[in-house]
């Protein structure tokens with residue numbers, strides 16, 4: 001008979017396996033991808049380089065990067081079968097449902113769907129990496145009543161993502177802030193969606209099934225859905241472009257005090273692992289600051305600071321990555337419900353790196369439960 005102490009609700013504090021993909025160190029607030037500090041990668045590496053690092057364990061040589069870049073650019077177009085499937089979905093369903101369906105359709109049509117050799121798995125991961133931005137971009141456009149924008153092979157991953165989403169070339173500062181967000185969102189050890197991908201892989205299921213399941217886990221507001229929930233908070237407080245930074249901060253502070261008095265959980269704050277601040281926040285906040293300056297929107301900084309300081313004073317709970325990421329995507333022009341699908345595009349790298357790792361050293365993930373239903377009884 002298990003006692004309450006034996007039960008690790010939410011698997012909190014349970015170490016289930018080794019990983020060489022990333023290391024989260026809550027003591028030092030640091031995050032390493034394959035040994036490299038994430039803030040250093042975000043400062044100087046393209047998202048394409050970070051993807052290769054996560055998959056292979058090493059940063060690519062120049063020729064490896066050139067080869068991957070050409071492959072990625074050649075695999076960006078939205079597959080007509082995927083487009084047809086998306087078009088069957090209502091424009092008022094959640095875009096995460098569209099992302100989840102798209103990956104499932106890509107898998108169902110894949111000639112190597114059931115081939116889980118390391119070479120085939122890496123190829124499938126690279127293809128998904130290249131193909132997913134078009135799903136997000138097209139979904140946003142169709143909801144707005146706009147036509148599909150074809151990818152451009154002369155643009156890098158981040159510029160092309162913005163190009164397909166908005167049909168115009170983004171300013172270099174915007175492209176860079178977007179790149180930073182992708183690098184920071186790429187990987188974070190055994191979070192709920194990655195663990196989901198590993199559970200599915202552990203049954204010897206295929207890569208697209210694992211990613212599809214991971215998307216379902218990422219959708220929830222306690223996980224990836226928090227970046228859009230942050231924007232709902234900003235909307236609830238009210239965004240007024242003409243308001244001063246100071247006035248916006250005062251209103252945000254009052255909103256937070258009220259929310260905490262009502263014992264509400266405020267999205268974008270707190271973390272299961274980091275208890276003294278999320279290692280990725282300073283880098284993402286710097287990117288947000290640049291966007292606030294680029295778009296001349298200091299009132300957004302007021303809202304940001306007001307909420308953050310009120311939460312710090314009341315509960316000393318720090319923001320997580322979703323807190324600066326949400327307003328950054330908003331300023332770039334993305335619709336709020338597209339924020340978590342953008343997170344998918346980034347996390348496909350981490351998920352698939354974990355799928356490779358699980359596959360290489362597999363054990364079926366199957367925990368036990370303590371039964372607390374009725375004792376055996378006669379029918």
Ligand code: COA
Pocket residue numbers: 221222223224226264265266267268269270271272273315317320321322
């Ligand atoms: N707003 C208000 N209070 C919060 C909070 C938040 N965002 N996050 C944690 N707390 C409080 C809890 O109410 C609880 O207080 P109590 O002890 O007085 O009941 C305490 O902090 C511990 O919270 P708990 O939910 O048990 O911690 P956890 O480790 O299970 O939770 C999260 C981690 C991420 C699920 C939680 O912080 C949360 O729900 N955050 C909002 C969602 C979010 O931003 N998710 C993205 C994560 S990257």
